[in-house]
Amino acid sequence: MYRYDQYDHLIVRERIAQYRDQVRRRLADELTEEEFLPLRLQNGLYMQRHAYMLRIAVPYGLLSTAQMRMFAHIARKYDRGYGHFTTRQNIQFNWIELEQTPDILTDLASVEMHAIQTSGNCIRNTTTDEFAGVAADEIVDPRPYAELIRQWSTFHPEFIALPRKFKIAINGAVEDRAAIAVHDIGLTAVRNEAGEVGFKFMAGGGLGRTPIIGSVINEFVPWQHLLTYTEAIMRVYNQFGRRDNKYKARIKILVKAVGAEEFTRMVEAEFADLKDGPETLTREEVERVAQWFNPKPYLTLPSIDPRAEHADNKAFANWLQRNVKPHKVPGYASVVLSLKKTGVPPGDATAEQMDFVADLADKYSFGELRVTHEQNLVLADVEQSKLFEIWQQAKARGLATPNIGLLTDMISCPGGDYCSLANAKSIPIAAAIAERFDNLDFQHDIGDIELNISGCINACGHHHVGHIGVLGVDKDGSEWYQVSIGGAQGNESAIGKIIGPSFSAPQMPEVIGRLLEVYVKNRVDGERFVDVAQRLGVAPFKEHVYATPIPAGALVGEDEYA
Template sequence: MYQYNEYDHQIIGQRVNQFRDQTQRYLDGKISDEHFLPLRLQNGLYVQRVAPMMRIAVPYGTLNARQLRQIARITRDYDKGYAHISTRQNIQLNWPELERVPDILADLAEVEMHAVQTSGNCIRNTTTDQFAGVAVDEIEDPRPWCEIIRQWSTFHPEFAFLPRKFKIAVCASAEDRAAVLVHDIGLQIIHNEQGETRFKVIVGGGLGRTPVVGSVIHEALEPQHLLSYLDAILRVYNQLGRRDNKFKARIKILVKAMGAEAFRELVDAEWQQIKDGPLLLTNEEIARAKTFFVPPAYEALGNEDLQALALEGPDFARWLRHNVQPHKKAGYAIATLPLKNAGVAPGDISAEQLEAVAALSEQFGFGEIRSTHQQNLVLPDVKQADLYKLWQALVPLQLAAPVVGTLNDMICCPGGDFCSLANAKSIPVADAIHRRFDNLDYLYDLGEIELNISGCMNACGHHHIGHIGILGVDKKGQEFFQVSLGGKQGNEAGIGNILGPSFAREEIPEVIEKILATYVEKRNPEERFIDTFHRIGMDPFKERAYA
C-alpha cells in the first residue's frame, strides 16, 4: 500500500493543527455555525441526530494491521468501543465529541490516515474491488491507478467546492465488484489487442433521489491521459452543474439533461486544451505508483485439496464454501470476514474484534486488511493450509458466519438511529430480517440474493441496486418502508422497480418471506432470484405481497 512521504506527513500535520484552531474558535463562539460547516465537512465531520459522526478515509479499501489497531484504540479512547464500515469502504465513528475530534485526527496522522474529503462537495474516497491485486479474474491491479487519482484529487483547489459530492470507482476484473456503472465516474480497466492498458470511462451514474446507470463517453482512454481527461470532466461539471438545487446538482442530472454525446463533446473540447500539459502522466510516474503495490513475499506452494479440507467438519465446510474465494497465487486464498450478526448493526465492529483482525492479518497473511462495499472485512493472503486454523480463530470472535453472498449478508446504512437525514430506522429492519431468516439451509437453498436497506432517499444502503431493496419513507411522521425488486450491480447494473405502496416496519419480515416464497415456487432449477424476477416480472411478487 502507499506509504506517506515527508510532504504527506507535513500536509496532514498542518491540516490537523489548522482544524484544531478552527474547532477551538468555534467552541469559543468566534466562528458561526454557517462558517464552521464547510470547515468540519472538509475534515470528515457531520452533525448527526444524537452526536457528531466522523468519517475516516480508507483509500481503495486497503488497511494495514498498525492502522487497524489505532482505529481500535481510537474507538475506546474517543468513542463507544466500536466502528462502522461504510459502503464506500471508509470507517465511521458515531459518537466522537466535537472538542476531541482534532485529537482523533492527530492520532490518525500517526498511522498515515486522515478524514480529508470524506464529506462535503468534493471528490470523495476513490473505491475499487476489495479483492484488487489478488483476484483471479483481474487483468491488473487497479490500486496504483486509484492512488494516482487520490493524489491528484486530494486538496485539488479547483474542485474543493463542486456543485455536489463526487465519487469515482475503478475496476480491473471481469466481474465488476466496484459498481463502476453507478458512480459519478466509473473507470473499467481493459487491455487492447496488444495487451496495453486502457480505460473505459463511464460518467453520470449514481443512486440517491434520481438513480441512474452511467454512460460510456470514452471506450479506450490511454493511461497517460487519465488525469487530464478526469480533470476535463470535472471542469465541465464544475462550470455547468446546477448550484441552485442540491437535489439536481449531481453530474448524473447534467449528463441526463444534456445527453451523453453532448456532454462528451464538451469534455473533449476542454480536454484538447489540457491533454498534453502538466497532467500528462509519464511512464516514470506510473511506475512509481506501481512500486507501492508489488506482490508480497509469497511462498512457492501448491494448491490444497479444498474438498479434503472441508472434511474437518460441516461448520468449517460451510464457511469454506461461502466465505473463501480463490486467489491468483497457488496455495493461497481470500477470506471474507462478515460483519453480519443478529443484534449488531451490519458493518459494525468492536475494538476487540478490530485488534483481533489486526493480529490475524499478521498471523495468516502479510498484515493487510481490506474493507468492502458489502460492509465486511477481507484477509487477502491466507495460505490454504491455514484456513482451518483461521476459521477456528474467527468463530469465537463472531467473524465466521458463513453467510457471504446470502440474504443475511445485507447492506444497511445507519439510518434513523444515527443519521439526521434519515426518514426511518434501518438497523431494526435489518435485525428483524436477520432473525427471521436464520436457518442456513434455507439461506443456501435461496442462493445468491442481495438485500440492501437505506433509511432515506440518499441511498447510502444502495437499495436501488439490491435484488431486494428496502427504503425508509416518512408518512405523516410515521416510519414506513418501500420495497423494490430487480435491482442489480455489476456488469449489467440496473435499478430496481418499486413493488407498490409502502409497509409498516413490523410488516417487512413477512413481506420479504412472501417474496422469497414466490421465488421458490416460480424458479427454474439453478435459477437465481434476480433471474427468476426478470423472467416472470413483478406481478407474481406483488400479488403475493399484498394478498
Template sequence: MYRYDEFDAAFVGGRVAQFSDQVRRRLSGELNEDQFRPLRLMNGLYLQLHAYMLRIAVPYGTMSSRQLRKLAHIARVYDRGYGHFTTRQNIQFNWPRLKDIPAILDELASVEMHAIQTSGNCIRNITTDQFAGAAADEIIDPRPVAEILRQWSSLHPEFTFLPRKFKIAMTGAPNDRAAIRFHDIGLQAVANASGEIGWEVWVGGGLGRTPMIGKLINSFVPHEHLLAYLESILRVYNRYGRRDNKYKARIKILVHEEGLETIKGQVEAEFAEVRGGVLTLPQAELDRINAYFAPPAFEALAAQKIDVARELILDPAYGRWLEHNLHSHRQPGYVSVTVSLKPIGGAPGDATAEQMEAVADLAERYSFDELRVTHEQNLVLPHVRISDLRAVYDALVAAQLADGNSGLITDMIACPGLDYCALANARSIPIAQAISQKFASEERQKEIGDLKIKISGCINACGHHHVGHIGILGVEKKGGELYQITLGGDATENASVGKILGPGFEADAVPDAIERLVDTYVSRRESPAETFIAAFRRLGDAPFKEALYGAG
C-alpha cells in the same frame, strides 16, 4: 501498499493543526455552528441526530494491521467501543466529543490516515474492488491508479467546491465488484486490440432520489492520459453542473439533461487542450507508485483444492464458511477471505474494538499485514494460504466474526438510518436485524442462495437500496415509518435499478413480506442454480406483486 512521503505527512499534519485551531475557536464561541459547518465538513465531521460523527478515509479500501489497531484504539478511547464500516470503504465513529476531534486526527496522522474528502462537495474517497491485486479474474490491480487519483484530487484547487459531492469507483476485473456504473465516474480496466491496458470510462451514474446507470463516454483511455481525461470531465461538470438546485446538481442530471453526446463533445474539447501537458503521467511516476503495490512475497505453492463437501460433513459451520467466504486468488495455494460483519441480529457493518484488533492480528500473521474494507460493509483478508484457513477460522470464531454468509440473504447492506442520521426518515438497522433473525437458519440461507438485500433509511440511498436484488427504502408517512420494497436491482456489470412493487409496509410487516418474496422465488425458479435476480428477470414482477398484495 502506499506509504506516505514527506509531502503527505506535512500535508496531513498541517491540516490537523489547522482544524485543531478551528475546533478551539468553536468551543470558545468565536465561531458559531453556521461558521463552523463548512470547516468541519472539510474534515469529515458531521453533526448527526445525537452527536458529532467522524468519517475516516480508507483510500481504495486498503489498510494495514497497524492502522486497524489504531482505529480500535480510537473506538475504545474516544467513542463507545465500536466503529461502523461504510459503503465507501470508510469507517465512521458515531459518538466522538468535539473537544477530542483534534486528538483523534493527530492519532490518525501517526498511522498515515486522515478524514479529508469524506464529506463536502469535493471528490470523495475513491473506491475499488475489495479483491484488487489478488483476484484471479483481474486484468490489472487498480489501486496504483487509485492512489494517483487520490493525490491528484486532494484539495484540487479547481474542484474543492464542486456543485455537489463527486464519487469515483474503479475495478481491474471484468466482473464488477465495485458498482462502477452507479458512480459519477466509473473506471474499468480493459485491453485494446494491441493488448495494451487502459480504462473504460463511465459517467453519470448514481443513486439517491434519481437513480441512474452510468453511460460509457470513452471505451479506452490509456494510463498516461487518464488524469487529463478525468480532469476534462470534472471541468465540464464544474462549469455546467446545476448550482441552483442541490437535487439536480449531480453530474448524472447534467448528462441526462444535456445528452451524452453533448457532454462527450465538451469533454473531448477540454481533453484536446490538456492532453500531452502536465497531466500526462510519466512512466517513471507510474513505476514509482506501482512499486508500493508490488505483490507480497508469496510462497511457491502447488494449486490446492479445498474439499468443502468433506468439511460440510465433518464440521458444518466451518464448511459453510469455506463455501461462502472465500474468493479465488491469482496465486496458487492462496485465497482471499471475507470476514463477515453481518452476524445474525447484528447491525450491518459494525465492529467492536476487540474485533478490529482480532482482524488486525490475523492480517499481520496470515495476510502479509494487509486487509480491505468492502463497499458491502465487510472486511477482507486478501492473501491467505489455504493451509492457514482453519487457523484463521478458529480465530474468527473466538472473535464472533465467523459467520459463513457472504453473499447470502443475511449479508445485507444497511445505512445507519434514523438511529443516528439527521437526514433519515426511518430506521434501517432494526429492519436489517429483524430480517436477519427471520432467515437465521443456515440451511434456509443456503437453500435461497445468492440474494442481496439493501436497506436505506431515506431517499439519499446510502444503503444502496436501488441496486439490491431486494431493496428496502424507509419513508416518512403521517409521522410514521413506512418501507417501500423494490425488486430487480443489480450493481454488477449487468447493472439495473430496482422497481417499486407497490404500497409500503409497516416496520413489523417487512420481514414477512420479504419471506413471501423469497418463497415465491424458491417455488418458481427453474432449478436451485437459478439465482433470485435471474428468476426475477425471467418471471417479471407479476408473481412477486401477487405474493405481496394478492391478485389485482
C-alpha cells in the same frame, strides 16, 4: 500498500493545526455553528441525531494492521467501543465529542490516515475491488491508479467546491466488483487490440433521489490520460452542473439533461486542451506509485482442497463455500470476514474485533486488510493450509458467519438511529429480517441474493441496486418502507423497480418472506432471485405480497438500537 511521503505528512499536519484552531474558536463562540459547519465538514465531521460523527478515509479500502489497531484505539478512547464500516470502504465513529476531534486526527496522522474529503462538495474516497491485486480475472491492478487519483484529487484547487459531492470507482478485472455503473465516474481497465492498457470511462451514474446507470462516454482512454480525461469530465461538470438546486446538482442530472452524446462532445473539447499536458501520466510516475503494490513474498505452495482434512465438518465446509474466495497464486486464498452476524448492525465491529482482525492479518496475510463496499473485511493473502485455524479463531470472535452473498449479508446504512437525514430506521429492519431468516440451510437453499437497506432517499445503503431494496420513507410522521426488486450491481447493473405501496416496520420480515416464496416457486435451472425478478417482472411478486393482509408482528431489536 502506499506510504506517505514528506508532502503527505506536511499537508496532514498543517490541516490538523488549522482545524485545531477552528475547533478552539468554535468552542469559544468566536465562530457560529453556521460558520463552523463547512470547516468541520472539510474534516469529515458531521452532526447527527445524538452526537458528532467522524468519517475517516480508507483509500480504496486498503488498511495496514497499525491502522486497524488505531481504529480500535479510537473506538475505545473516543467512542463507545465500536466503529461502522461503510459502503464507501471508510469507517465512521458515531459518538464523538467535538473538543476531542483534533486529538483524534493527530492520532490518525501517526498511522498515515486522515478524514480529509470524506464530506463536502468535493471528490470523495476513490473505491475499488476488495480483491485488487489477487483476483484471477484481473486485467491490471487498479490500486496504483486509485492512488494516483487520490493524490491528484486531494486539495485539487479547481474541485474543492463542486456543485455536489463526487464519487469515483475503478475496476481492474473482468468482473466488476466496484459497482462502477452507479458512480459519478466509473472506470474499468481494458486492453485494446494491440494489448495496451487503458480505461473505459462511464459518467453520470448514481443513486439517491434519481437513480441512474452511468453512460459510457469513452470505450478506451490510454492509461497515460487517466487523470487528464478525468479532469476534462470534472471541468465540464464544475462549469455546467447545477448550483441552484442541490437535488439536481449531481453530474447524473447534467448528463441526463444534455444527453450522453453531447456530454461526450463537451468532455472531448476540454480534453483537447488537456491532452499531453503536465498531468499526463508517465511510465516513471506510474511505476513510482506501483512499487508500493508489488506482489507479496508468496511461498511456492501446492494447491490443496481444505475440505479434505475436515470432510465431516459441515460448518467449515459452509464457510469455505461462502467466505473463501480464489486467489491467483497457487496455494493461497482470500478470506472474507463477515460483519453480518445476526443481532449485530451490519458493518459494525467492536474494538476487540478490530484488534483481533489486525492480529490475524499480521499472522496470516502480510499485515494488510481490505474493507469491502458490502461492509465486510478481507484477508487477501491466506495460505490454504491455514484456513481451518483461521476459521476456528474467527468463529470464536463472531466473524465467521458463512453468509457472504446470502440473504443476511445485508448492506445497511446507520439510518434513523443515528443519521439526522434519515426518514426511518434501518438497523432494526436488518435485525428483524436476519432474525426471521437466521437458518443457514434455508439461506444456502435460497442462494445468492443481495438485500440492501437505506434509511432515506440519499441511498447510502445502495437499495436501488439490491436484488431486494428497502427504502425508509416518512408517511404522516411515521416510519414506512418501500420495497423494490430486480436491482443489481456489477457487470449487469440495473435499478430495481418498486413493487407497490410501502409497509410498516413490523411487516417487513413477512414481506421478504413472501417475495422469497414467489422466487422459490418460479426458479428454474439454478436461477438467482434477481434472475427470476427480472424475467418475470414485478407483477407476480406484487400480487403475492399484497394478496392477503400482512400481520404487524413485533419488530426484533427495535429498542436495542434506539
